Amino acid sequence: MKLVICGKGGSGKSTIAALLAKSFVKKGNSVLVIDTDESNFGLHRQLGVDLPQDFTNYFGGKDVALEKIMAAAPDWESISFFDKEWGTVDIPSEYFSQKNGIKLIAIGKIHEVGEGCACTMGILAKEFIGNLRLNSSEVVIVDTEAGIEHFGRAIEKDVDAILMVVDPSYESMKLSEKVAELSSSIGKPVYFILNKVDETNEQFLRETIRDQDMIIAAIPADTTLSLAGLKGDEITTDINEIQNMNKFLIEKIGQ
């Protein structure tokens, strides 16, 4: 199963990616988390592992990868970084961190001023996710940067479902409409995860989602989670809603 997590900045995408990864492992799955966010450096800490080196380096680094992309222009469909399908076992050990059944790779981060835009990493991420073949016990969770740029790169075309994190904010509500529209245009299911809710806002937030059957979790604002986020600690909290969501996804999508 391949899942992509999207949502507004700070809504809780990486937190939910980490919680979900850990809950899948508890159910006996092995999980590959793909960090496609070029800006933020928090996900590896939430998973309790070191930040792996940029996967882009495997292809010679950003400049070399960009040259390959430019050489293929304008026929973007013909770009190919992979000469065969990959399994998770094919990822060289220098490019992932690992702990308790979870592997993490980071497509690439922005490290220096003036190193160019993040499009190269986006194209590589799309190619990698599309080329990845999973066995029946493997789950891939793709954490994305804030907003909908990854839809522009069509990362969503190669996953089984889109999980949109909606926090109690006007921007999140607006973004959820756009994500629903984009997802339906490519025929992919989008499930909504309400996050940081409390009794004063949950019902209102629910009613802003047009298809309320697609809301698969409402995760309360939790002080342990926010403190772990603030300190950059590994997330070790068990959240019931995440376990239920995990069960739902396995039943609905399969492995």
Ligand SMILES: Nc1ncnc2c1ncn2[C@@H]1O[C@H](COP(=O)(O)OP(=O)(O)OP(=O)(O)O)[C@@H](O)[C@H]1O
């Ligand atoms: N349910 C929750 N209760 C309390 N705090 C939460 C909850 N979910 C996430 N947070 C906190 O919100 C902050 C943002 O979370 P996180 O980094 O996961 O968001 P994000 O969507 O990945 O952000 P970005 O767009 O910057 O990548 C963190 O400090 C995190 O600990």
Ligand SMILES: [Mg+2]
């Ligand atoms: Mg994040």
